[in-house]
Structures are given as C-alpha cells and as structure tokens.
Amino acid sequence: MLNLNRLPDGIALLNWNSELPSSGTGDPLGMTLRVGARLGAELLHCITSITPRARYYSFFPWAFQRAQERIGTSDNLDLTMRLVLVDERAMTLGAVLHHEGRPCDGGSLQGSNRAVDFVAQRTKGTIDLTKWNHLRDNTSGFDAYKGSLINLGMFEESTDPGEAAVKDEAEGSTSLQSGRLSPRGQKIAESFGRAVAKTEFNNIHTKISSVDLDVLAEFGAASGLCELRYADKFDLLPLRDLFFAAQSDDQHNSHFRRRMSLLLLLWAVDVTNEAGVTLDAQSFDDLTYYRIISDELGEVTSVKTPPVLEDISERWRIFHFHNYLTTALESLLAGLVRAIRHHPAGRTVGEVLEAFNSAEARSALGEYLAIELPIPFMDLTPTESLALLEIDCAAAKVFEANPLVERLLRSSLVEEDLVSGLAGPAVATLLLFALLLRYKTSVKEAHKGWNTKKVIHPFADVAIPTVEMALTTDLGNDWWNLPNREVMSRLLNRFVVRQHETMSYEKGFGGSPPLFRVDGTMIVGMDLIRDDVDPGNPRFPSAMQVLRDLRLIVNDPEEGQSLTPDGRTMLESFLESGGS
Known part of the structure; x- marks a missing residue:
C-alpha cells in the first residue's frame, strides 16, 4: 500500500530554483x-x-x-x-x-x-x-x-x-x-x-x-x-x-491595396508637411478618420482626399474604427477587472454595472465632463448619454458641436489614464456609443460590407458589425432609447465576459493568463489588472521605413519629413493615371 507520508523510491518532487515569470495579458479580447x-x-x-x-x-x-x-x-x-x-x-x-x-x-x-x-x-x-x-x-x-x-x-x-x-x-x-x-x-x-x-x-x-x-x-x-x-x-x-505591385493592375487583391496604401502615405506626408505637421500614427489617423490635420496648437484644418485615394482612405478609416472599438471594449474590461478584484466570491454582471454606477463614479464622470449629471449614468439612454457630449442624434450634422469626440475620449482613457479611474467605464461607454453612431451615419455600405467580410468566426471575431447586430437582434432597432444599464448588460456579457472566456480558452495552456473565471453567474477575479488599452497601428512605422528605404520620403532636420523628388514624381504619376 502507498504510504503518503513517505515517497516511494524513484519519485522526486520538482524543486524550483527561480520564480517563473507571469504571462502577459496581451489582446485579451482577440481584437x-x-x-x-x-x-x-x-x-x-x-x-x-x-x-x-x-x-x-x-x-x-x-x-x-x-x-x-x-x-x-x-x-x-x-x-x-x-x-x-x-x-x-x-x-x-x-x-x-x-x-x-x-x-x-x-x-x-x-x-x-x-x-x-x-x-x-x-x-x-x-x-x-x-x-x-x-x-x-x-x-x-x-x-x-x-x-x-x-x-x-x-x-x-x-x-x-x-x-x-x-x-x-x-x-x-x-x-x-x-x-x-x-x-x-x-x-x-x-x-x-x-x-x-x-x-x-x-x-x-x-x-x-x-x-x-x-x-x-x-x-x-x-x-x-x-x-x-x-x-x-x-x-x-x-x-x-x-x-508598388507595378506588374499588376488587378484591383481586387491585397497587393493592389498595399500599393494604394503606400500612395496614400506619400500623399499624407506631402499634405501634412505643407501644413507644418510631421506625419505620425496620430496624424495619419486624423487624416483618414476625420479628414483633418491638427497642428501642435490644436488648430484644425479640413483636408480633401484626392478622388483616386478616397477608397483606400475609407478602408483605413474602417481600420481606425476598429482601433477605437478595441480601446472602448478593453477599457470596459479593465473596469470590470478592477470592480471584481477585491471580491473573492466574485460579482455578477449586474453588480459590476452597479459598481460602475456608484456615487463616486458618478461624481468622477461629472467632474470629467464639467457638468452635474441629472440622473445616474446607467439610468440614462445612449441618446441622452451622447447629449452630454453635445452630440444630437437627431440633428442633420450629428457631430458638428463635437467633431473630434472619439479622439478626445480615447486620449482621456489612454493618455490621461482615465481607464484606471472611476470614470473609466462610463467614458469607454461614451466612446462606444459615439463610434456606433458615426459608423451608422457616415460609412458607405460598400465599406461596411468590406468590414463585415473580415468577420470570419462570428462567435470569436469582434468588430463594429457584430456589435451592431447583437444590439439590434437582442434589443431591437430602438436600443438607442433604452437605459444604459440594459444596453451595457448585453455588451458586457457578450463582448467582454464571454469574449475573454473564448480567447482564454483558445490561447490555452502557456498563453496569456485569464483575467477572471466564470462560476455560474459569478465573475471571479484572478487578482490581475490590465490598463494597456491602446492597440496602435503596428504596421505604420514599417511602411514609413520602407518608403524611406526606397528613397521616396526623407527626414530633413530643417524641412521635416517630406517627399523626395522621386517620391513626388511617383505620387504625381500615379494620381494622374488613376492609381495604375
């Protein structure tokens, strides 16, 4: 019989000589x-x-x-x-x-x-x-x-x-x-x-x-x-x-998309240089998402995209929509993880929403918006919530009073670190509502369709089309006028809790550790936090470096980043020929 007080011959326990490093928590929602x-x-x-x-x-x-x-x-x-x-x-x-x-x-x-x-x-x-x-x-x-x-x-x-x-x-x-x-x-x-x-x-x-x-x-x-x-x-x-895929004019493959993206970057370098701004990931985001250039003083100039570059610019706009959505949902995840952290038995989604809706959170949000909230945030509707940002869902020009709202909200979450504060979940919710509204009112059907095609696995892939569909299917077309509590319950359950569970399962042993586990209706924390919610544009620096290597753009200490003579000739040639 096995004596549990004495190990049999030949059996030895592991003796760790150093602490294993903890895994990271990168891309917790698979966005x-x-x-x-x-x-x-x-x-x-x-x-x-x-x-x-x-x-x-x-x-x-x-x-x-x-x-x-x-x-x-x-x-x-x-x-x-x-x-x-x-x-x-x-x-x-x-x-x-x-x-x-x-x-x-x-x-x-x-x-x-x-x-x-x-x-x-x-x-x-x-x-x-x-x-x-x-x-x-x-x-x-x-x-x-x-x-x-x-x-x-x-x-x-x-x-x-x-x-x-x-x-x-x-x-x-x-x-x-x-x-x-x-x-x-x-x-x-x-x-x-x-x-x-x-x-x-x-x-x-x-x-x-x-x-x-x-x-x-x-x-x-x-x-x-x-x-x-x-x-x-x-x-x-x-x-x-x-x-630049010079040997092919097939406009339906990814090599053509790369060509047009590189041409868009050449044009962006030129137009930002003329405005005294250096093209970086943020200014490229502004140029393709808002069609504006913002200088160091915050002065904004509207920019018209050349017709031949409008399609590729709109596709980059879809990319930026997805990045904003990633920031919004990961910020909600960060708020949820903080809300359950010191509750060993866990909390339900309803209890997490009430934590988001606490008097302290309401006060922090009011301070951020420089207003006094008329009622608790979770009792407002999405339409009423956006009105706090001077966004009128029924107006002809919806975003006229606050044209750069997504940029401002993301900056607050990422750069001002509101993601780790009491107002973080509400600010992330406002960002999400603003995104869905702009997507609905300003993106053409063809580009919505292109975005939808990138959703290959509907139960694992999250994008604006899947969020829109879930809200409309479960809550109806009038979800904009339902209480935030009801809307956010659906969003947290499907796109935060279940999505993180799915991604944790896919990564499996040896991957990033889960931030929580689900036990029935209870979400139980793992004593981890994650406040890094900026996905960035990882390919942008590489593309800019390639253009420098190809002698098409140059960084000059006095004139800044600009096109070389070869770069200008190439850009003008492509624009005149319609991108061919």
Whole structure:
C-alpha cells in the first residue's frame, strides 16, 4: 500500500530554483490579432510590424540564389539555410563595421546589438561566421521575412498573387519546401547581386569559413540596410516595383491595396508637411478618420482626399474604427477587472454595472465632463448619454458641436489614464456609443460590407458589425432609447465576459493568463489588472521605413519629413493615371 507520508523510491518532487515569470495579458479580447490583423494584412500586405526594412526583401532572395549556386542544387534546403545564415551574419557584421561600430540608420538590422558589441572589441583580423551568432539560439532573421517573401511571389511555392484577393496575409502560404526562386524572385536577387558583385566577399569559396573583417566592411558598405537609399537604380527600382505591385493592375487583391496604401502615405506626408505637421500614427489617423490635420496648437484644418485615394482612405478609416472599438471594449474590461478584484466570491454582471454606477463614479464622470449629471449614468439612454457630449442624434450634422469626440475620449482613457479611474467605464461607454453612431451615419455600405467580410468566426471575431447586430437582434432597432444599464448588460456579457472566456480558452495552456473565471453567474477575479488599452497601428512605422528605404520620403532636420523628388514624381504619376 502507498504510504503518503513517505515517497516511494524513484519519485522526486520538482524543486524550483527561480520564480517563473507571469504571462502577459496581451489582446485579451482577440481584437488585435483577429479582425484587426486581417484589416492590416490587406491594407499593408506583406509589410508587417517585424519586416520594416526594404533591403531584406532583396537580400534574402539573393542569399538563397547564391547558396544554391554554390552547392549546385536547390534540393537541399537544410544546407541552403545554413549558407543563407552565414551571409546574413556577414551583412549584419559588415554593416556595423562599415559604420564604425554603429548599426544602420533607421534600425532593425537584426542582430546588430551583438555586432556592435563585437566591433567594440575588434575591428581587425578574421572571424569564423559559422561559429559567430548574431541572434540567439543560432536563428536567422529570415523567419520574420519568410511569410512576406512567400506571399510576394519570391519562391516557386509562393501564393499566386491572384489568390491574395481571397487570402489575407495571416492565412497565406508560409511554408518553404525547396527555397527555389520564382522568376520574380530571381529578378530581385539579381538586382542585389549587381550591387555586391564587386565585393571580395561575393567571391569567397563555400568551404572558407574565416573572413577578414575588412572584407566584411566592404560587403557591408554595399549591402547594408541604409545603403539602399544611395543605391543605383538597378538596385532600387526593382524593389519599388515590388512594393508598388507595378506588374499588376488587378484591383481586387491585397497587393493592389498595399500599393494604394503606400500612395496614400506619400500623399499624407506631402499634405501634412505643407501644413507644418510631421506625419505620425496620430496624424495619419486624423487624416483618414476625420479628414483633418491638427497642428501642435490644436488648430484644425479640413483636408480633401484626392478622388483616386478616397477608397483606400475609407478602408483605413474602417481600420481606425476598429482601433477605437478595441480601446472602448478593453477599457470596459479593465473596469470590470478592477470592480471584481477585491471580491473573492466574485460579482455578477449586474453588480459590476452597479459598481460602475456608484456615487463616486458618478461624481468622477461629472467632474470629467464639467457638468452635474441629472440622473445616474446607467439610468440614462445612449441618446441622452451622447447629449452630454453635445452630440444630437437627431440633428442633420450629428457631430458638428463635437467633431473630434472619439479622439478626445480615447486620449482621456489612454493618455490621461482615465481607464484606471472611476470614470473609466462610463467614458469607454461614451466612446462606444459615439463610434456606433458615426459608423451608422457616415460609412458607405460598400465599406461596411468590406468590414463585415473580415468577420470570419462570428462567435470569436469582434468588430463594429457584430456589435451592431447583437444590439439590434437582442434589443431591437430602438436600443438607442433604452437605459444604459440594459444596453451595457448585453455588451458586457457578450463582448467582454464571454469574449475573454473564448480567447482564454483558445490561447490555452502557456498563453496569456485569464483575467477572471466564470462560476455560474459569478465573475471571479484572478487578482490581475490590465490598463494597456491602446492597440496602435503596428504596421505604420514599417511602411514609413520602407518608403524611406526606397528613397521616396526623407527626414530633413530643417524641412521635416517630406517627399523626395522621386517620391513626388511617383505620387504625381500615379494620381494622374488613376492609381495604375
């Protein structure tokens, strides 16, 4: 019989020698990595948050072609990848050597930190690139760019460009069987090959592993990320053609969307520069969501979008609608988590709503709005709630008195940290109502339909169309005139509580920990909080960096961010030709 007071021979308990780090709570409602990712993947197809440098898009095809030529076959992917890794290390270390210990301007040279550390110790002698690791665990930066290169048609097994009309980037092909380049990939590889053809490194024999550091510096001077900005046209133009999908005028695939997004960014750089404003994620949001430019003093100027860019601008507007919705719902989640935190037995949704409706919360909201609420917030209707913001749902120009209401509310939640305060849930609710009203009154049916198509799994994907449908189906078309308590009960149950449960289940063991668990009608907290509710625009910085690398925009210390002569010529040419 087993003696529970004495462990049998051969059994030992785990003895932890350090505390395990807690998992993060990123994307707790699945808003960013589901519908948000699908919108971004179509708008900037193959330009992701981790693929910001244009040079890598030609370097890797060249490295694959060079490796296969050196080993005499394209049937040995494992050996090909090892040789690609060596060339990647050569480019990384060579660029830092060329820049006298600094990484390339603009950053994102993968492994540059280790290269900088190396160059701080040595600038002369040789190095065995098969033994020096620029990244952890002997990995390659190719993993970050692989999906984009495959979906751009660089390899024989790549997704056909025509298929991009029905596949978003996350669902496209990301597997590599042989690494054989397609004709398009060969053309891109040859352009990079011409750039480094005269370097001594280019002619090094396969079996030679030790390389002189001076040879690497010469290679880095020709192959570095920022060197592309000063490259000859034979090196630069094929990459411009690639990113702007110059070989295709099919207006129904994601490559066309990327072209139009990049053109929209070029136009946005130009129009904001004329207004004395530097284009960043916020000003791009303002330009596409509100059609305005706001300067440092808060002065607002209306802007008319060129006709050829109206469609892509409206699609970016849908993206920003989704971002605002993410902030609103995640702020409600943050308020719920705080409301249940010190209640070990948990609370019901009704009890959470009463916590949102407390006298202290009512006072905090009144102070924020600089008014005295006539009745408790949960007893108001959505229509009456928006009236607190001078938004008249029955007026011809609904938002005339408060045109930038969503921006102001989000800023209050994120930048002023109201999300962690007593007024946070009510402010998030006002943001949600304002969003739904603007979407209903200002978005064309065609773009509503495009947004709806990004909802693939109705019970797991949250977007404005699913929120609208749930409220209308459950509460009727007149839900705008029901008490907030009734409306918010439905929203919290479906789009906060159940949605977080669904996402926690999908992530499973090893993923982000749930912020609460549900026991019958009780929501039981896990003693966690989450107040980071700004999803941002993760692909925007990468797209801007690509345009800088392609020598289409430039940052000037005196004139700010502006178009280069090539950028202006390209923009004007596309606008005149209707985007073709």
